[in-house]
Amino acid sequence: MREIRSTSEVAPGILFVEGPASNWTVFHGDGAVELVDCGYPADRPLVEASIRAAGAEPADLRRILITHGHSDHLGSSRELAVRHGAAVQTAAAELPNVRREVTEQVTVADLLPSVLKRGTVRWAVEAIRAGGLGDVGVPSATAFDGDTLELSTGHRLHVVATPGHTSGHACLFEPDARVLITGDVVVTGHALLRESGELQQLPAFFHHDVAAAAASARSLDLCDTAIVLPGHGPLLRL
Ligand SMILES: [Zn+2]
Secondary structure, eight states: OOOOOEEEEETTTEEEEOOOEEEEEEEEEEEEEEEOOOOOOOGGHHHHHHHTTTTTOOEEEEEEEESSSOOHHHHTTTHHHHHOOOOOEOOOGGGGHHTTTSEEEEEEEHGGTTSSSSHHHHHHHHHHTTTSOOOOOOTEOOOOOSEEEEEESSSSSEEEEESSSSSOOEEETTTTTTTEETTTSSSOOOTTTTTOOOOOOGGGGSSHHHHHHHHHHHHHHOTTEEEEEHHHHHHEEO
């Protein structure tokens, strides 16, 4: 059964959710909800449960902000958007991937060289069960309206372009609580990583452009960050 691993209210109106395979963040306040990422298609009921856990209602969902168009981050957005009348937005450079005009996502062929590694088969089976091979594109998605996003919840997010994992991958920084949502540029854990808890990169075969992904990870400025909310693994307080 799919279950939420943990939830943490890291700052007023910011609930970090460690999902079954990937993470999302619920921003809530002023009678509104906005999400950053939303798990696999199969995670949609868990996303709605996490909104209720935050003391809000799924019907108050206004917008889903997507760090990048992989099915474990974008997966339930199309259905959430339809059910609750929410908009789906991502960085302009990521729009083709989110709309599935192109597909930048690891395939079974990419996995073949590592298929004998411990855990890879199990991870792939879980990903497929969660809807990872389905069409999760959101043709109606639009681009972020600037480098600073004013949320309907009263929060503010700065967009940090971090290409490589996908062409238009973006991190999102909340300056008041100094929270950095890193998507898959750096993570603190994953089913296919041995270590958990430390900032690290995902295995290379997950990245669309390995060199660019490494450069984005290196250039990530953590000086102003108090809390890292990664796409995979537990949150990290610096
Ligand atoms: Zn990803």
